[in-house]
Amino acid sequence: MRVSLEKITKDFRKVRVLQEINLDIKDGEFVAFLGPSGCGKTTTLLIVSGIYKATSGLIKFDDTIVNKLVPKDRNIGMVFQSYALYSHMNVYQNLTFSLMLKKKSKQEMDKAAKETAEMMGIGHLLGRKVGMLSGGQQQRVALGRALIKKPGLLLFDEPLSNLDARLRIHMRSEIKKIQHDLGTTAIYVTHDQIEAMSMADRIAVMNEGIMQAYDTPSNIHDKPRTLFVATFVGNPPMNILDVTLKKENGKTYVNLSGGLSLEIPPERTPEFIPEKVKMGIRPQDLEIGKKEGLPYNVFMIEPTGRDDVIICENKGFRFTCLATPGHNIKEDDKVKLAFDMGKVQFFDADTEKSLLWN
């Protein structure tokens, strides 16, 4: 099923919480809505489901306008953070609840329950009361209940937040695999960028009711269209600094504080240069050394198990960089930071839009 949102807005008591959301989802595509708390992810999902009505705009499934359809007529399956299961019923009864409402025969329900439970790896638990299952098993029942109707569209709202870290990673790949095998279109709401990056074909990044970007995970990471996307996606976050750019003899340079000037390679040179510019560089694109580059003091070292996060400081300004374990950098060391100028980003400081990717 294809889904398209055209100029969707939503007001709650005259407060606009969604600003003209436009989105096209292809048949079989897995799309993540990513953004901080309160940005409008759930509201958008509930508008797609029909639980909320849009204040204005159109929702289309394939080529049909569905604005007026109630949720049960939209051919959707939903999975929430709170599993919303009937804990006094067993797994079979939970799975087949919607089929029972549709007055399906016992035979049909048995077959569907068996197939779905097997696919979810809970075939042996059909007779067990849901209240006596682990969190991961309950999550599988919730997913199975959404899938048993063979919906054209799956809607997920932070479905893994209640699970421990290990199980979350496991369920992440399991959901992705089942969705891929079935070819069902999916929308997955999360504020966890790793979840969005690892599961989605495309990510819609939202902030304050505005769709900031809608693109593949690699473009979201490598070609952020706004300062918000650049700093929200990526861990540790991108370093941002105020700079000025100047052109000289056909080349463009960035002036950093301390009088240092670096040449920008042509592929990273903005066509238009506003007065105030912000430069972004990811921690992994900064090389920490002792010979060349900007002088900094090592302020703090945070081991993460893989790379150490090194926070450097100069005149109150801080940079985050990474160093592989085995480095001999210590707190209070004087180091130099070298920039990979082929990886820098530039933003208009006023509009916060990228000067490279718009």
Ligand SMILES: Nc1ncnc2c1ncn2[C@@H]1O[C@H](COP(=O)(O)OP(=O)(O)OP(=O)(O)O)[C@@H](O)[C@H]1O
């Ligand atoms: N029923 C409601 N009545 C009034 N305001 C609401 C209602 N539901 C949501 N809002 C407001 O709309 C905005 C978007 O909320 P929404 O629940 O969509 O955010 P979210 O991105 O899902 O956040 P979270 O990650 O915390 O779940 C928020 O400012 C919220 O306070």
Ligand SMILES: [Mg+2]
């Ligand atoms: Mg939400």
